[in-house]
Amino acid sequence: MLFNTQDILETTRMITENKLDVRTITMGISLRDCSHADIEKTSAKIYDKICRKAQNLVKTGEDLEAELGVPIINKRISVTPISLVGESCDESDYTPLAAALDKAGKAVGVNFIGGFSALVDKGYTKGDRRLIASIPSALAATDIVCSSVSVGSTKCGINMDAVTEMGKIVLATARATADKDAIGCAKLVIFCNSVPDNPFMAGAYHGVTEPETVINVGVSGPGVVKKALEEVKDGDIGQVAETIKRTAFKITRVGQLVAQEAAKRLDTQFGIIDLSLAPTPAIGDSVAHILEEMGLECTGCPGTTAALALLNDAVKKGGLMASSYVGGLSGAFIPVSEDAGMIRAVERGCLTLEKLEAMTCVCSVGLDMIAVPGSTTAATLSAIIADEAAIGMINNKTTAVRLIPVPGKGVGDKVEFGGLLGHAPIIAVNTFDPSRFIGRGGRIPAPVRSLTN
Amino acid sequence: MQQVVLTIIGKDKVGIIAKVSCKLAEYNMNIININQNIMQGFFNMVLIAETDEATVSIKEAKEIFAKLGEEIGVEIRLQSADIFKAMHRI
Known part of the structure; x- marks a missing residue:
């Protein structure tokens, strides 16, 4: 089987210039x-x-x-x-x-x-x-x-x-x-709504419905998607969605190949591919920059939720056909400290905790890697967790909270985690008190699944 | 049939193809296709070789050709053709 030279050079460029990788x-x-x-x-x-x-x-x-x-x-x-x-x-x-x-x-x-x-x-x-x-x-x-x-x-x-x-x-x-x-x-x-086959950290665990051992693979490639969108600067939204789909397909095929081959060599069952766009703090590997390439001045401005919804859906549609088994958290991730564009958007004062919460309604996974003031109370943290869990419960999706209340630091300070975990400016948290609500305890009843308005 | 794809990019000079094909023969890899051109003084080549009878593994071959690239002064990437099949063939 011979290849078109353009195809070969495209793949090589995706890896060398646009940071295509298999994340895990x-x-x-x-x-x-x-x-x-x-x-x-x-x-x-x-x-x-x-x-x-x-x-x-x-x-x-x-x-x-x-x-x-x-x-x-x-x-x-x-x-x-x-x-x-x-x-x-x-x-x-x-x-x-x-x-x-x-x-x-x-x-x-x-x-x-x-x-x-x-x-x-x-x-x-x-x-x-x-x-x-x-x-x-x-x-x-x-x-x-x-x-x-x-x-x-x-x-x-x-x-x-x-x-x-x-x-x-x-x-x-x-x-x-x-x-x-x-x-x-x-x-x-x-x-x-945690998932038992998620390959991404920190939330990975091996669920009780899983086999003895299994190989799950998470793909990545925000840089590749951004590069592809640069080619359709004047296209309408339909063209944007189509371009993302095609790119997600190619990215996921690489993940599928790696997963199958790894499972074979380790004599283990292939579990799932997680169709994900996972950013890193490196330049050119940012989900926020994809949203900005679509036409937003800065991630967090009005239009961000719609752009993210489009991105997330197109990634899934493209990836689904590329893999025989899909699972995990599948979707675009928005971990603030791990995404150069998100960090910049917080620093510019454009991206707030409340906007991030709205964004989690339409993407994978939740309020992720967000540094908050060390003075944030346990009740406020619980209330943020409750809000995020409610979004997941009502919308039948996985949501998660990974907040970092950094002791001794406040809004305007920075925190450095290093490596893939990146760095983050401390973001402001609403300080009105939810403690009476949180202090009640008990359970929020399971929601009605019809009459969805 | 196991195939590898070599992509070679760099400043053009005499003998790039000669040295690369010599090295392929040394390790018993059979050339199936070569696509090469010169654009603005830059040498671009995509070479597909068959490695069923090769005397080294793909992993070793990758190192050998990366080193050869350094000696010639061009960049040589050697990869299993599987990744291109996965991405560009349904």
């Missing part, structure tokens, strides 16, 4: 057989199983990267929610289990390991309670462990007791990692 190969590993009453034995079983199953993950990723010539940025692991694995332990502090994950992840050389998680959409078990209480110390004691808590869903409603508690846990995590600008909070995400 994530191996899901079930730890359901690792439970034991003795937490030390549980930790040992977790460590052994991860090292055994994932021993070739990083090498396989590196081999594929070399052979195909496309960068594969991250190799990661997701595991069964540790609240389930730790449930049988007599100990009440699950930090040793997080330490076992950290040690195993480092031993096999992955960038992150997700699954220090609890799913409490409707209520807590003993293990859920213990895990959530352990989050601040677990994230302070480890480097690559990521944690997530699901507090609601369209089917169950919202667990407001958990929402109230998570506001406090986010603050406690910030304080526990205050010496590193609250980096613990960058590894903690609170979900509504």
